[in-house]
Amino acid sequence: MVAVLADESVAWAHDVRRALADAGLSAEPDEYQVVVVEHALDASPRLPATGSEERRTIVVAGAEDPEPAGVWRLLEQGAADVLAWEGPGTCDEVVQRIRRWRTIDDALRRPTVAGEMIGTSRALRSALRELVALSLYGSAPILLVGETGTGKELASRVVHALSGAGSSRPLVVVDCTTIVPTLSGSELFGHERGAYTGADRSRNGAFAAADGGTLFLDEVAELPLPLQAELLRVIQEGVYKRVGGDIWNRTRFRLVSATNRDLDKEQRKGRFRTDLYHRIASSVVRLPSLRERPEDLETLFRHFLAAALGTPSPPPVSAAVLTMLRGREFPGNVRELRQLAVRIAGRHVGGGPITPGDVPDADRPRTGPGAAQPTRAVASLELAIRDCLSAGTGLRELRSLVGDLAVDVALAEAGGNAGPAARRLGVSDRAVQMRKRGARLAPEQA
Numbered sequence: 130m131v132a133v134l135a136d137e138s139v140a141w142a143h144d145v146r147r148a149l150a151d152a153g154l155s156a157e158p159d160e161y162q163v164v165v166v167e168h169a170l171d172a173s174p175r176l177p178a179t180g181s182e183e184r185r186t187i188v189v190a191g192a193e194d195p196e197p198a199g200v201w202r203l204l205e206q207g208a209a210d211v212l213a214w215e216g217p218g219t220c221d222e223v224v225q226r227i228r229r230w231r232t233i234d235d236a237l238r239r240p241t242v243a244g245e246m247i248g249t250s251r252a253l254r255s256a257l258r259e260l261v262a263l264s265l266y267g268s269a270p271i272l273l274v275g276e277t278g279t280g281k282e283l284a285s286r287v288v289h290a291l292s293g294a295g296s297s298r299p300l301v302v303v304d305c306t307t308i309v310p311t312l313s314g315s316e317l318f319g320h321e322r323g324a325y326t327g328a329d330r331s332r333n334g335a336f337a338a339a340d341g342g343t344l345f346l347d348e349v350a351e352l353p354l355p356l357q358a359e360l361l362r363v364i365q366e367g368v369y370k371r372v373g374g375d376i377w378n379r380t381r382f383r384l385v386s387a388t389n390r391d392l393d394k395e396q397r398k399g400r401f402r403t404d405l406y407h408r409i410a411s412s413v414v415r416l417p418s419l420r421e422r423p424e425d426l427e428t429l430f431r432h433f434l435a436a437a438l439g440t441p442s443p444p445p446v447s448a449a450v451l452t453m454l455r456g457r458e459f460p461g462n463v464r465e466l467r468q469l470a471v472r473i474a475g476r477h478v479g480g481g482p483i484t485p486g487d488v489p490d491a492d493r494p495r496t497g498p499g500a501a502q503p504t505r506a507v508a509s510l511e512l513a514i515r516d517c518l519s520a521g522t523g524l525r526e527l528r529s530l531v532g533d534l535a536v537d538v539a540l541a542e543a544g545g546n547a548g549p550a551a552r553r554l555g556v557s558d559r560a561v562q563m564r565k566r567g568a569r570l571a572p573e574q575a
Contacts, residue, residue, distance in 0.1 A: 131227060134175045135165035141214050145189060148220030154227060160234065161227050164188045169211055170199050176207040185209040185230055187223055229266075236261045241290035245283045247432050248425030252417035260284055260414050264291035270364070270384040270409045272349075274392075275416035277557060278464030281387035282347060284416060289343040292383050298342030301382075303335045305351040306559060314356045317363075320372040336369050339382040349386040349409065350395055357402045364408045384409060419462040426454060429463060433470035434483065445482035453485075453494050460555030468552065491549075536561060 131154045135142035142165045162184055164172045169190035176186055188203060188211045200211050210226065212219055236242060237257060246257055263271055264287065271288060273281040289300040308316050319334030335344060352360065363369045364384060368377045386409045395401035419426065434443035459465045469492060476487045517527055539550035547561040
């Protein structure tokens with residue numbers, strides 16, 4: 130389980146080996162290693178190769194610390210921690226760290242984790258390892274960030290399942306884009322009978338439903354500013370009032386929030402409260418985009434195919450289809466890949482492999498003269514942007530204009546159907562539907 134790489138001249142090397150043996154951790158090389166050296170910087174040649182994250186390494190060095198910059202450099206080179214030898218107690222520190230890593234790795238293999246977040250890439254496993262550690266060893270709020278379609282709601286399920294109450298208490302999901310400001314956030318707070326027109330009976334909100342469990346606020350950046358202030362009180366004090374009520378109610382839940390927006394930018398523009406950000410972002414976990422984990426693409430596609438076909442294992446996939454997948458961009462990330470797999474599965478007939486004919490016309494790669502059109506389109510767009518800049522149009526307005534125009538064109542070409550338009554744009558159906566209702570599509574969604 131643990132490999133010990135030691136300078137035999139170091140007096141405490143034997144103590145480290147004995148402590149690991151007494152703890153039931155074998156000395157066979159595996160996922161973890163301990164490097165024992167007289168001087169910390171001597172550990173550099175023995176660290177894992179740059180880019181490796183599967184073999185986590187603790188460096189145990191003499192009590193005389195090197196320059197701080199040297200210690201940080203060891204972490205950049207692959208060390209997980211650097212400990213100064215201070216006697217037998219340091220062995221306990223090593224053992225505790227390795228035991229914690231083993232617990233996290235065991236959790237990563239559970240169906241509640243591995244069955245939700247599919248993939249073995251370094252980018253995904255690094256994010257998942259951090260997420261699992263936060264779930265198992267704390268209760269502070271977690272903010273999930275990343276592009277649309279990267280699996281933030283799935284990640285919230287992982288947090289809920291590992292946070293202790295997952296088996297007995299609910300995971301309550303609130304889509305903040307659906308909260309109606311004129312109803313004062315009754316979706317969150319609940320309301321008393323007669324609180325507003327149509328409130329013919331009292332009703333609990335998400336804060337009550339999530340008591341003892343987990344509350345997931347999806348698209349938290351979309352919360353109106355007045356509700357942000359009220360949410361801050363709930364997080365700080367654990368109390369709230371129903372809309373139209375006078376009684377303070379108590380609630381206690383694990384808070385997980387998610388956004389695909391840049392909240393630093395939102396704060397600077399006055400659209401998101403800084404005090405609320407620091408409350409919901411005790412820890413921030415960034416989920417990688419699909420282009421950052423290309424080695425997971427085929428595994429995910431086959432997983433989605435099997436689910437769409439209702440079979441325990443997917444059919445073989447032809448080389449042409451795999452090449453098409455590898456060369457395609459997925460701005461909608463895993464969500465877009467899943468939708469593509471569903472469309473292909475819907476055309477598949479028989480028990481043979483997935484072939485090019487199973488790919489819908491709109492999803493097929495362009496190989497003829499039309500393949501050069503994107504280059505010409507970019508040139509035309511460049512000319513239009515030059516004209517706009519000459520007319521005094523700023524970057525913010527340009528982004529808004531281009532985003533709105535793209536939605537209008539996609540909707541027009543899809544006959545007003547939001548689903549196909551959203552697939553072309555690489556955004557959610559909800560984002561396009563909001564635009565159809567008159568809301569401006571945010572630059573981050575466009």
